[in-house]
Amino acid sequence: MEPSDWLTLILYLAALALLTKPLGILMVAVLEGGGGRPWDRILKPLEILTGRLTGTDPRAGQTWLGYTKSILAFSFCGFLLTFFLLGFQGLLPLNPSHFPGPGPDLAFNTTVSYLTNTDWQSYGGESSLSHLSQMVALTYHNFTSAAVGMAVAAALVRGITRGPGATVGNFWNDLVRVTCLILLPASLVLSVLLASQGVIQNFDPPTRAATLEGREQIMAQGPVASQAAIKILGTNGGGFMRANAAHPFENPTALGNFLQMLAIPALGSGLTHYLGRMSGNQAHGWAVWTAMICLLVSAVVICASSEAAGNPIHHQLGIARAEGNMEGKEVRFGIFHSALFASLTAAASCGAVNCLHDSFTPVGGLVPLFLIDLGEVVIGGAGAGLYGMLVFVILTVFIAGLMVGRTPEYLGKKIGAAEIRLAVIALLTPTGTILVFTALASVSRWGLEGPGNPGPHGLTEILYAYSSATGNNGSAFAGLATDTPPYNLTLALAMLTGRFLVILPVMAIAGSLAAKQPAPPGAGTFPVDGPTFTVLLLATVLLVGALNFFPVLTLGPIVEHFLMHQGHLF
Amino acid sequence: MKTPFPELFRAARVTLVLATVTCGLYPIMVTVTARFFFQDKAHGSLLRDGTGSIRGSILLGQAFNEPDCFHPRPSATGYDAADSGGHNLGPTSLKLRDLLRQRIIDYRTLNGLAADAEVPADAVTASASGLDPHISLHNAACQTPRVARARGVPVETVRQLVRKHTESPPLLLFGVPGVHVLKLNLALEELP
Numbered sequence: 001m002e003p004s005d006w007l008t009l010i011l012y013l014a015a016l017a018l019l020t021k022p023l024g025i026l027m028v029a030v031l032e033g034g035g036g037r038p039w040d041r042i043l044k045p046l047e048i049l050t051g052r053l054t055g056t057d058p059r060a061g062q063t064w065l066g067y068t069k070s071i072l073a074f075s076f077c078g079f080l081l082t083f084f085l086l087g088f089q090g091l092l093p094l095n096p097s098h099f100p101g102p103g104p105d106l107a108f109n110t111t112v113s114y115l116t117n118t119d120w121q122s123y124g125g126e127s128s129l130s131h132l133s134q135m136v137a138l139t140y141h142n143f144t145s146a147a148v149g150m151a152v153a154a155a156l157v158r159g160i161t162r163g164p165g166a167t168v169g170n171f172w173n174d175l176v177r178v179t180c181l182i183l184l185p186a187s188l189v190l191s192v193l194l195a196s197q198g199v200i201q202n203f204d205p206p207t208r209a210a211t212l213e214g215r216e217q218i219m220a221q222g223p224v225a226s227q228a229a230i231k232i233l234g235t236n237g238g239g240f241m242r243a244n245a246a247h248p249f250e251n252p253t254a255l256g257n258f259l260q261m262l263a264i265p266a267l268g269s270g271l272t273h274y275l276g277r278m279s280g281n282q283a284h285g286w287a288v289w290t291a292m293i294c295l296l297v298s299a300v301v302i303c304a305s306s307e308a309a310g311n312p313i314h315h316q317l318g319i320a321r322a323e324g325n326m327e328g329k330e331v332r333f334g335i336f337h338s339a340l341f342a343s344l345t346a347a348a349s350c351g352a353v354n355c356l357h358d359s360f361t362p363v364g365g366l367v368p369l370f371l372i373d374l375g376e377v378v379i380g381g382a383g384a385g386l387y388g389m390l391v392f393v394i395l396t397v398f399i400a401g402l403m404v405g406r407t408p409e410y411l412g413k414k415i416g417a418a419e420i421r422l423a424v425i426a427l428l429t430p431t432g433t434i435l436v437f438t439a440l441a442s443v444s445r446w447g448l449e450g451p452g453n454p455g456p457h458g459l460t461e462i463l464y465a466y467s468s469a470t471g472n473n474g475s476a477f478a479g480l481a482t483d484t485p486p487y488n489l490t491l492a493l494a495m496l497t498g499r500f501l502v503i504l505p506v507m508a509i510a511g512s513l514a515a516k517q518p519a520p521p522g523a524g525t526f527p528v529d530g531p532t533f534t535v536l537l538l539a540t541v542l543l544v545g546a547l548n549f550f551p552v553l554t555l556g557p558i559v560e561h562f563l564m565h566q567g568h569l570f
Numbered sequence: 571m572k573t574p575f576p577e578l579f580r581a582a583r584v585t586l587v588l589a590t591v592t593c594g595l596y597p598i599m600v601t602v603t604a605r606f607f608f609q610d611k612a613h614g615s616l617l618r619d620g621t622g623s624i625r626g627s628i629l630l631g632q633a634f635n636e637p638d639c640f641h642p643r644p645s646a647t648g649y650d651a652a653d654s655g656g657h658n659l660g661p662t663s664l665k666l667r668d669l670l671r672q673r674i675i676d677y678r679t680l681n682g683l684a685a686d687a688e689v690p691a692d693a694v695t696a697s698a699s700g701l702d703p704h705i706s707l708h709n710a711a712c713q714t715p716r717v718a719r720a721r722g723v724p725v726e727t728v729r730q731l732v733r734k735h736t737e738s739p740p741l742l743l744f745g746v747p748g749v750h751v752l753k754l755n756l757a758l759e760e761l762p
Contacts, residue, residue, distance in 0.1 A: 073581035195604040226600040243654035246698035248629040254745020323691035331704035334746030457660035479658035
């Protein structure tokens with residue numbers, strides 16, 4: 001890494017840290033109210049609207065079960081909306097290129113993908129979807145899946161910090177408030193900033209141009225800026241164009257790229273401050289933030305160094321050694337801004353890409369893969385990152401309790417066998433899903449037809465696909481051809497499991513903790529702020545991730561690294 | 571709340587209202603704002619010639635093969651702006667190695683470089699989008715003498731044009747300097 005890269009990284013982290021507090025304060029005001037008179041004037045009408053729509057009192061809390069039922073009912077309606085809009089694309093308006101609808105398996109995969117905040121793309125955006133499909137069928141979920149994630153995180157935090165009581169908040173109230181007061185205004189600002197950089201925003205049919213050499217170049221057009229803003233902020237990541245944020249129409253300048261990189265973890269970072277406020281212990285929020293940032297910085301440094309070192313096989317052919325691995329990267333971003341984007345998009349469950357992860361060096365590609373496999377708790381997706389990390393926090397507190405021989409408690413709530421059981425379910429369900437599906441695909445005929453690269457890299461492509469789907473990330477080692485019915489269906493199943501079979505135990509933990517009487521901290525209470533806690537949390541996250549995935553990573557990127565240095569090709 | 575049905579109807583109503591706001595109101599607001607402030611950029615920063623016909627976009631790379639032009643990076647899609655993408659070939663790919671080997675030989679031959687000269691990384695590798703509008707300074711420097719020779723103009727003239735069309739991000743913090751191939755080739759056309 002060059003000195004200017006270090007400077008960029010420091011500037012980036014400082015900007016993110018500065019954003020964290022105001023965003024956290026905004027989240028408390030929006031989710032919990034009590035922000036004062038001007039806030040009441042905004043919240044009241046929204047509350048009346050929500051009340052009219054649902055026919056219930058939005059101020060009345062729901063039990064964890066009621067909250068979960070509302071999430072499931074809402075998700076089901078969103079599924080129907082998108083599935084039918086995609087299926088009937090050929091008959092619907094705003095389709096200047098007359099694209100037909102996708103087949104049922106692809107429509108199912110795509111719908112589930114957006115519903116679960118994954119945005120895995122088995123299709124090519126600009127070459128198969130109409131403006132209406134992109135703008136309504138997909139963008140709808142870019143907003144709501146992020147709002148659902150943040151609502152679940154808020155419910156869990158309430159369960160931990162409130163009580164004793166049976167309720168964890170009102171889902172409809174949370175959903176409408178987060179969508180209208182956080183996601184919409186933030187997306188408006190970001191999309192206009194992106195448009196100022198040159199991101200396109202129109203409803204034109206493709207433009208035909210005669211190039212300087214007299215060839216024809218057909219340029220895909222569409223409402224990209226509005227979609228790119230929320231795809232980034234809501235950690236969705238589904239690009240309008242196949243090349244996603246590498247496409248100059250979706251990410252034209254390095255400055256715009258920096259803004260996008262800042263927006264990816266913004267909400268997740270703000271949620272740690274929300275946690276601090278809600279728990280009445282701001283140091284706890286910052287301790288969790290610090291653990292996340294430590295992992296992020298290590299990841300960025302490893303990834304960028306590996307990409308800058310380049311590929312010895314290619315150097316031997318005569319490629320300049322000092323220029324690193326430029327395959328699948330854009331000149332305007334260069335090595336560092338590509339590696340930083342790749343680490344962020346994996347860490348924060350976004351999945352937008354400004355370079356091809358598939359063409360990274362083995363260690364460079366291992367970094368985003370491992371960040372996803374850690375459970376995307378390094379900042380993580382909108383909401384999903386915080387509730388994922390809180391599961392690790394509960395586990396850490398439990399382990400610390402075992403070490404000192406006391407009943408573990410977290411922010412005054414005793415952690416019992418029930419919570420630990422649920423936490424382990426939330427942690428191990430995604431891991432099992434990733435490993436079982438990867439194993440299944442690697443021994444099936446349909447699975448082995450997928451990889452675009454043979455050898456260990458092919459296994460990495462399959463592992464990355466199921467990791468990305470289960471982790472609701474959406475980025476890919478895109479050489480893998482996944483638009484086949486078996487891949488579309490298994491990936492969709494992985495996405496559903498990774499989303500809802502984590503939300504269920506998390507909501508159950510929220511309900512179980514909400515019912516408990518908080519106890520004042522005693523001499524035996526393990527403090528959840530300060531460096532000891534941060535280090536212990538880091539160790540827990542890394543150990544669980546490493547123990548689960550080291551064997552399969554050895555067969556994929558790690559063995560490929562050594563083979564590459566021996567000049568072995570496949 | 572006893573059956574799941576009232577909950578589903580509630581969900582359906584909220585879905586419709588939120589969809590109207592986020593997929594109707596929001597994109598229209600963005601479109602109107604972008605059209606008002608960034609009319610040209612909203613439609614793809616199109617490049618028109620004297621007669622008004624569209625010759626491309628200032629943001630997108632185009633294919634150039636003539637020896638008197640600067641050549642852009644290799645593109646996996648042949649600079650197809652209707653279906654973007656890259657090779658997605660991995661670091662131990664034999665296919666990628668063979669592609670690179672051939673491109674390195676071609677690049678050295680075309681630009682009159684020594685058989686063991688280091689070749690700019692971006693000159694032989696494909697970008698992620700297949701539409702990269704830039705090349706590196708090293709790449710431009712290697713091509714400058716060839717372009718000058720083919721056009722019969724002094725090398726220094728071409729070098730000046732390269733410098734003029736080098737886009738440097740502020741303080742180098744927000745990216746990497748690159749030479750804009752399309753703008754540079756347009757400027758070459760305008761040379762007397």
